[in-house]
Amino acid sequence: MKQFWKSMLKSPSGVIGLVILVLAISVAVFGPMLFPNSPWRMVQRPFLPPFTLSTVPLGTDALGRDVFAGMIFGARVSLLVGLVSTLVALIVGMPIGAVAGYFGGRVDDALMRFTEFFQTIPSFALAIVLVAILQPSIYSIVTSIALVSWPPVARLVRGEVLSLRTREYVQAAVVTGQSHTWIILREILPNALSPVIVLASLMVATAILLESSLSFLGLGDPNLISWGYMVGAGRTVIRQAWWITVFPGVAILISVLGLNLIGEGLNDALNPRLSREGR
Amino acid sequence: MPKRVLLGLLLACGLTAPTLAQEPKTGGVVNAVIQPEPPGLMLALVQNGPTQMVSGNIFEGLLRYSPKLEPQPELAESWSVSEDAKTYTFKLRKGVTWHDGKPFTAADVLFSVEMLKQTHARARNNLAQVDKVEAPDDYTVVFTLKQPFGPFLGIFEVGSMPMVPKHLYEGTDFKTNPYNNAPVGTGPFMFREWQKGSYIRLVKNPNYHEKGKPYLDEIYWQIIPDAAARSVAYETGKVDVLPGGSVENFDVPRLSKLKDTCVTGAGWEFFSPLAWLWLNNRQGPLADKRVRQAIMFAIDRDFAKDVIWNGLGKVATGPSASTIKYYTDDVPKYAYDPAKAKALLKEAGYKGEKIRLLPLAYGETWQRWGEAVKQNLMDVGINIETIATDVAGGNQKIGDWDYDIAFTYLYQYGDPALGVGRNYVSSAIAKGQVFNNVEGYSNPEIDKLFADGAIATPDSKRKEIYEKAQKILVEDVPVAWMLELQFPTIMRCKVKNLITTGIGVNDGFKDAWLDK
Numbered sequence: 166m167k168q169f170w171k172s173m174l175k176s177p178s179g180v181i182g183l184v185i186l187v188l189a190i191s192v193a194v195f196g197p198m199l200f201p202n203s204p205w206r207m208v209q210r211p212f213l214p215p216f217t218l219s220t221v222p223l224g225t226d227a228l229g230r231d232v233f234a235g236m237i238f239g240a241r242v243s244l245l246v247g248l249v250s251t252l253v254a255l256i257v258g259m260p261i262g263a264v265a266g267y268f269g270g271r272v273d274d275a276l277m278r279f280t281e282f283f284q285t286i287p288s289f290a291l292a293i294v295l296v297a298i299l300q301p302s303i304y305s306i307v308t309s310i311a312l313v314s315w316p317p318v319a320r321l322v323r324g325e326v327l328s329l330r331t332r333e334y335v336q337a338a339v340v341t342g343q344s345h346t347w348i349i350l351r352e353i354l355p356n357a358l359s360p361v362i363v364l365a366s367l368m369v370a371t372a373i374l375l376e377s378s379l380s381f382l383g384l385g386d387p388n389l390i391s392w393g394y395m396v397g398a399g400r401t402v403i404r405q406a407w408w409i410t411v412f413p414g415v416a417i418l419i420s421v422l423g424l425n426l427i428g429e430g431l432n433d434a435l436n437p438r439l440s441r442e443g444r
Numbered sequence: 445m446p447k448r449v450l451l452g453l454l455l456a457c458g459l460t461a462p463t464l465a466q467e468p469k470t471g472g473v474v475n476a477v478i479q480p481e482p483p484g485l486m487l488a489l490v491q492n493g494p495t496q497m498v499s500g501n502i503f504e505g506l507l508r509y510s511p512k513l514e515p516q517p518e519l520a521e522s523w524s525v526s527e528d529a530k531t532y533t534f535k536l537r538k539g540v541t542w543h544d545g546k547p548f549t550a551a552d553v554l555f556s557v558e559m560l561k562q563t564h565a566r567a568r569n570n571l572a573q574v575d576k577v578e579a580p581d582d583y584t585v586v587f588t589l590k591q592p593f594g595p596f597l598g599i600f601e602v603g604s605m606p607m608v609p610k611h612l613y614e615g616t617d618f619k620t621n622p623y624n625n626a627p628v629g630t631g632p633f634m635f636r637e638w639q640k641g642s643y644i645r646l647v648k649n650p651n652y653h654e655k656g657k658p659y660l661d662e663i664y665w666q667i668i669p670d671a672a673a674r675s676v677a678y679e680t681g682k683v684d685v686l687p688g689g690s691v692e693n694f695d696v697p698r699l700s701k702l703k704d705t706c707v708t709g710a711g712w713e714f715f716s717p718l719a720w721l722w723l724n725n726r727q728g729p730l731a732d733k734r735v736r737q738a739i740m741f742a743i744d745r746d747f748a749k750d751v752i753w754n755g756l757g758k759v760a761t762g763p764s765a766s767t768i769k770y771y772t773d774d775v776p777k778y779a780y781d782p783a784k785a786k787a788l789l790k791e792a793g794y795k796g797e798k799i800r801l802l803p804l805a806y807g808e809t810w811q812r813w814g815e816a817v818k819q820n821l822m823d824v825g826i827n828i829e830t831i832a833t834d835v836a837g838g839n840q841k842i843g844d845w846d847y848d849i850a851f852t853y854l855y856q857y858g859d860p861a862l863g864v865g866r867n868y869v870s871s872a873i874a875k876g877q878v879f880n881n882v883e884g885y886s887n888p889e890i891d892k893l894f895a896d897g898a899i900a901t902p903d904s905k906r907k908e909i910y911e912k913a914q915k916i917l918v919e920d921v922p923v924a925w926m927l928e929l930q931f932p933t934i935m936r937c938k939v940k941n942l943i944t945t946g947i948g949v950n951d952g953f954k955d956a957w958l959d960k
Binding site: 227 | 671672692694695698747751752803808811812814815816818819822823829830831832833
């Protein structure tokens with residue numbers, strides 16, 4: 166563990182990513198405490214440019230709502246959707262991949278064909294359809310993002326398990342008569358975890374982008390403000406008021422960038438042999 | 445004496461106004477946006493807004509209506525009403541021909557009435573009081589009513605009762621008649637071609653019955669599906685006229701400021717779209733009148749007008765738009781007053797039950813309006829959950845009464861008997877349909893007032909009845925009236941005289957001319 170943090174902190178991208186993530190999370194957690202008012206409240210005159218009033222530092226949108234407050238509350242929705250949907254995707258994808266890789270044969274075939282069924286449909290199109298059918302709400306959005314993002318997890322885990330199950334220590338466990346569940350959970354998965362963690366960090370970023378795209382298209386939860394919604398709502402007035410779209414857009418950019426940097430840092434830290442120094 | 449001075453002033457205005465106006469010039473082509481692409485152009489079969497906007501220039505009705513909704517001659521050059529208000533005699537204009545050269549006569553009117561009864565739901569309803577229609581000669585038509593029907597002279601507008609050529613439609617299957625795709629009317633413009641998804645082209649009718657008109661040579665109705673692209677098309681000069689509702693509201697101020705651009709909200713007096721929130725009177729907290737009144741007090745309607753509609757329109761005072769006959773503002777008032785709303789909610793014992801709000805899926809403006817209203821209601825403590833739907837899904841929910849609050853807007857057609865009553869009388873409660881009394885408001889007194897009002901004579905009696913009905917309705921708040929909408933028409937200033945009637949662009953190209 167100490168080794169992990171050491172190499173994580175040694176990679177500059179990992180550090181930058183971590184800083185961004187910690188900042189974003191603290192904004193999402195503590196920000197709304199500083200803004201007791203709903204971000205939907207009309208507080209000032211509409212289309213107020215940024216940096217003119219200290220009470221609304223980033224200006225107001227088409228209805229006079231505080232862009233800064235919207236970004237703070239939006240962070241909460243974006244990060245929550247990103248983390249929860251990734252978690253759900255992992256919970257679905259890991260067992261499928263592990264079982265397929267471990268048992269092989271027909272089980273593998275069946276599970277992988279099932280996975281490919283999802284992979285052949287463009288994920289964003291599928292997400293749109295799912296949200297439209299289920300009616301837009303935070304639950305349907307998380308569900309649909311999770312549903313379109315688990316197949317890569319399953320494929321990755323399967324590949325790792327396939328190579329691990331031929332290792333001697335696994336065979337030793339089989340010989341000593343351990344149950345399959347025990348072997349998968351205790352012997353194989355822990356060793357397959359590092360690439361999954363790297364993938365997960367990138368999946369959070371993808372999920373944030375997916376949620377933003379859905380909200381941009383007007384398929385967000387109408388009761389919650391999110392960055393994608395703000396960009397979508399401001400898009401049509403971009404010629405009159407650039408700030409309504411630019412600030413939340415930058416927020417999406419920075420948080421997705423941060424998560425990608427973390428992914429890179431994790432990759433370096435968890436696979437020392439693959440890291441640049443080793444090469 | 446003062447009376448005479450006033451009369452003199454009026455006369456002076458009336459006399460000087462035309463001489464001040466410029467002399468119309470002939471010639472020129474106008475490009476206008478039509479949004480969305482109409483499903484068809486045969487006005488007797490299809491009554492969508494865009495159909496009427498194009499076909500109102502191809503077809504004509506017996507009458508036209510001024511912005512004050514006074515009847516004006518069109519195919520009928522004069523009309524008279526009998527003493528008992530049951531017989532209406534129309535004298536038709538002579539020398540009118542269809543676009544194919546055949547003369548227009550009283551036989552066409554009789555045929556149109558019969559055909560519209562089969563194909564045009566609103567016309568059928570409007571003609572319900574008609575006992576018989578007769579043509580004593582080729583240029584006279586007599587409508588005999590079962591009983592006096594006050595708004596009768598209001599049903600002859602081109603969209604409500606277009607005149608159809610008998611010689612092309614008689615004995616055919618109306619729905620599959622080939623002339624539906626190349627309509628033949630008596631109007632100032634003739635149909636020439638329709639490139640689906642691109643444009644509809646109308647050309648001048650050289651034999652039009654009003655000498656010298658129309659002034660324009662051609663009209664191109666451009667079909668541009670994307671709202672932003674429509675704005676750009678105007679900016680780049682591809683189109684000259686953006687009829688009401690064809691660009692998003694937030695683009696209106698920007699486009700209005702462009703050089704040589706004129707904007708007007710006129711031309712919607714006959715339709716007078718009125719926006720309101722349907723409140724489901726049947727169930728939950730909204731069954732309590734005080735909660736409904738609280739909603740009226742809680743919503744900042746001036747904000748909606750100034751910010752969301754860019755100052756266009758007017759805050760509604762009740763069930764009638766101010767342009768509708770017998771409108772009165774002598775009704776209970778609901779100014780923006782959150783404190784009063786809170787007090788009323790408390791009195792009604794509202795405990796934060798969840799209330800569902802359905803915005804109207806008609807684009808950005810309505811989306812923003814839904815958000816603003818939700819915030820207004822949340823601010824006074826009403827627990828609102830917004831339900832996102834598309835247009836069809838929303839209609840279905842509303843028709844099935846599966847909603848609490850829902851946005852809508854409806855046309856009013858000039859007279860309370862034609863456009864207002866249908867939303868409040870209990871006979872108009874019909875599950876599965878929208879645009880009737882979906883709120884489930886039922887009040888025998890209102891039922892009686894609207895029933896009496898439709899057939900009462902003289903006018904002063906109707907006025908009394910409808911004013912009373914408005915007072916009762918505004919007190920009861922069956923729905924929460926928001927705004928009298930105005931759909932601004934944006935056009936180049938060189939397009940003159942486009943909007944001269946109560947339906948504006950919908951029959952306006954007859955008088956329009958280009959100042960080159």
